[in-house]
Amino acid sequence: MLHSNLSVNSAGHLVIGKSDAVELALKYGTPLYVVDEERVRENCRSYVDAVKRYLAPGSEVLYADKALCCAAILKTVMQEGLSADVVSAGELYTALRVGFPAEKLYFHGNSKPENEIVYAIDAGVGHFVVDSAEELEAIDRFAARKKVRQKIFLRITPDIDTHTHKKIATGTVDCKFGTPIVTGQAEEFVRRALSKKNVELDGLHCHVGSQIFTAGPYIDCAKVMFDFIGEMYAKTGFLPKYLDLGGGFGVRYVESDPVISYGDLIRKIGEECSRICMEKGIPVPALLLEPGRSIVGDAGITVYTVTGVKEIPHHTNYVAVDGGMTDNPRYTLYGAEHTMLLANKAKLQADYRCTVAGRCCESGDLLGENIALQKPVKGDMLTVLSTGAYNYSMASNYNRVPRPAMITVKNGEDRLAVRRESYEDLLALDIL
């Protein structure tokens, strides 16, 4: 199986953790997001342990909660001792409601509306990760009004190309995030932040992209950032307490994706950062990492019901399901691949080639093409693996399709985490 928390039982059913996926689908209906809480906890622990072992004191793991933001998951990562990266007042509100201490929250985003800046300052958010000079001015102004000294990081664009998909590469000079070094704007940004009375410049932030399986891009990024830090130190005397290297560690979606150890990658990154700092004669800052996908991605599956099989001779075999881009837009957005199987026939040979079609009125609403499945019939339970990240959090009500329920499983027990949307929910905001 793609992940060690997945197996097949004697009935030939897919098992996640210790729970039979077919029984869960019969109990809760489909489409159904299932998240293995134990796996989320294991992922959190592998980060926290490695950060303690290999990185400078004060280093931390922030869960990038855009990957999967709901109360049950935030509580789990909070219990595991992670801080969190939020990118909107909505994510901030959710984190505060589940009891996250405000000082453990980092407010990201390239386009923070001013009312959200005010909300975050009022809520006592720990740090802003400031994207631009304009945003810096606004934070300084609102912090003055509130009579606080707001802690901030500056988001710097290191100009690193990770060769990942264009839509998830975020570190190149002309991307919409951050302020670039090569244009000279990052230097001006630091000088400006240091001159402000109502902000305290605590650290620098960078993020190179997503689905990265090696330490190389992080080390390349760290080199650029330490060059910049060395230069700023020489010119202004400023040394950041923290360097935030962002998120982006990869998750296995298909067998050809490598199996990686997050601990090993963190060790390599830690060793290289210490070496570079020693070479430059600057103290090693505490490092922050912001994993999202790699905390929840492999913990999730989505179970659908096959609503029909349409074979077009000499062309395509379509297997249609009762969900699609409304609960998982990743294939439509990025052509992202996922492994699929029939949860009720998991022991059988997967030699039926097909396109898995969603239910929306869009030809592009597909979950995958050239997928190898067990021979499907209407009523089978098609299951997509590795759907813990960027599925529920990117779901929509296009075509007025209600969002699925999400359950968590732990030690063979299942719990509703998010209830299925009702037709009433779909109308809840309409003025009738």
Ligand SMILES: Cc1ncc(COP(=O)(O)O)c(C=O)c1O
């Ligand atoms: C600033 C920042 N941090 C962390 C993440 C999380 O990335 P991932 O889920 O790939 O770990 C992202 C993803 O877009 C991001 O933009």
